[in-house]
Amino acid sequence: MPHQTYHLIYWPGIPGRGEFIRLALEEAGAKYTDTAFTETGMDEVLSFVHGKAKDDGINPPPLAPPILKHGDLVLSQTSNILQYLGPRLGLIPDGPGDPNATYRINGLTLTALDGMCNEPHDCHHPIATGLFYEDQKTESKRRSEDYVTNRLPKFMSYFERVLESESSRGSRWLYGGRLTYADLVLFQCVDGLKFMFPKAMGKLERQGKHEGVFALHKAVSDRPRIKAYIESSRRQPYSNGIYRYYEELDIEP
Amino acid sequence: MPHQTYHLIYWPGIPGRGEFIRLALEEAGAKYTDTAFTETGMDEVLSFVHGKAKDDGINPPPLAPPILKHGDLVLSQTSNILQYLGPRLGLIPDGPGDPNATYRINGLTLTALDGMCNEPHDCHHPIATGLFYEDQKTESKRRSEDYVTNRLPKFMSYFERVLESESSRGSRWLYGGRLTYADLVLFQCVDGLKFMFPKAMGKLERQGKHEGVFALHKAVSDRPRIKAYIESSRRQPYSNGIYRYYEELDIEP
Missing domain, CATH: 3.40.30.10 (Glutaredoxin)
Structure with missing residues (x-):
C-alpha cells in the first residue's frame, strides 16, 4: 500500500x-x-x-x-x-516523540495558503471567481494596493517570526530543525509572489527584514530534486492561475 | 492529559x-x-x-x-x-477500521469553511480586511450578488450531493453514518448564512433542492447539548463578525 x-x-x-x-x-x-x-x-x-x-x-x-x-x-x-x-513522504518529523507535529505543520501550511495563496488569488478576482479579470480590474487594483501595503508584509513578518522562534530550532526551516512540507509550501508562495508582485517583493528583499524567508526560498530551490524539477518541463510556467503578472497590479508599496 | x-x-x-x-x-x-x-x-x-x-x-x-x-x-x-x-471529543469515527476518516472529515470541513465562511466574510470585505465595510460598500454589493447567485447554490448543492452519496451511509450526517464535527461546521455555516442572507437562503429552502442540508441544520440544533447551548448566554448573537446582516446585501438571487 x-x-x-x-x-x-x-x-x-x-x-x-x-x-x-x-x-x-x-x-x-x-x-x-x-x-x-x-x-x-x-x-x-x-x-x-x-x-x-x-x-x-x-x-x-x-x-x-x-x-x-x-x-x-x-x-x-x-x-x-x-x-x-x-x-x-518523510516530510514531517517521524517517531513518537512529537505526536502533535502534524497539527503544528498543518497550522503553518494553512496560514501560508490563506495569506500568500488565497489572498493573492483574490487580488485579481476580488468580486467573483466566475468573472474575467477584465470585469473586475478597478476592484483588483484597490485590493492589490491593500495587499502589497498591509497584508503581504504582515504574512512575511509572521513567517520571519516563526523562523526566529524556538519552533525552527535555529535552523533555516520553519519547524523542528528539518525540512517539512510547510517549507515547500512557503517556498512556492514566495516564488509565486515574486512573479506576481516583483516590485513589492523586491522592496521587501532590499529592506532586509525578512532575510530568513528569502533564504528559505533559496534553500528549497537549491535542493537537488527541487532544482532538477524546476529545470524540467514538469515545472509549468506561471500563467492564468493563482499567481499572475499584471503590470497595473504590480504596485510599489 | x-x-x-x-x-x-x-x-x-x-x-x-x-x-x-x-x-x-x-x-x-x-x-x-x-x-x-x-x-x-x-x-x-x-x-x-x-x-x-x-x-x-x-x-x-x-x-x-x-x-x-x-x-x-x-x-x-x-x-x-x-x-x-x-x-x-468523540466527533470522528473511532477504531482502526477507518484510518483515513480524519482526512475525509477534514476535507469536508475545509470545503465548508472555504465556501460558506471565508467567502461570506469577503462579501462584506471584498477589498481589505483592514477597511470598514462602509469603505467598500459598492464592491460588497457586487460580490454579494455573485455569491448568492452562483457560489452559495454551488456549495449547498455540493453538500446535498455528499449527503446523498455513499459517504453518508443513508444517514442525515455527512460522513460514516454518524455525527462528526464536519456536521457541526456545516450547521454553523448554514445558521450564519440564514442570518446574513435570509432572502437567498429562504429561496433555496423553498426550492426544496437542498432538503438534506436544511434537515442537517435542524437535526444539529435539536441535539440536547447544542439546544441547551444555543439557549444559553454562551451563544453570542451574530454582530460584526463573519456573518453580518446588511439590508442592502440581502439580495434576492
Missing part, C-alpha cells in the same frame, strides 16, 4: 494549487501521475468537478481539484492532501 | 470562527475556558496577535485566533483545531 503510485488530479495548463502537491512528491522522489501531462487529463478533472465520480462508495465526492488518488482513497483540499502525504 | 481543560482564545464579542470550536466542545460536554467570557480575555487574544507569546519554546507562534491551548500545545487555524479535537 505505501508504495502505490500517487495520482494527482489538477487542471492542466497552470501550476495553481497542484504545485504545492507536486513539490512534495518531487522532493521525496515519489512515483506519481499528473493529469497536467496526460491526454485525458482534462476529462478526468471534469469528471470530478461535474460530480460523475459521485458514488465510489467509499469517499465523499470532492468539490474541486487538487485531488489526490492513492489506492482506494480520494482526497481533496491542498492542505489536507499534504497532511496525508507528509508522513508517507 | 486527555482530560485537561481546553482553553479557547478568541475575540470577545462575536461568535466568529471561535463558534466552530465552541460547538464541538459543547456537543461533547467538554470542560473549557473561553476568552469571550473572561475579564482579561481581550488582553490574552492581543498577547498572541502582537506576538508576545513568541518564544514558548515548543510551538510555532500563532498568527491569529481561534487559538486552542491544551496542556503544552498551542494550535491555531479553525480546521486544524477541530481535527485535533475530533478524536478527543
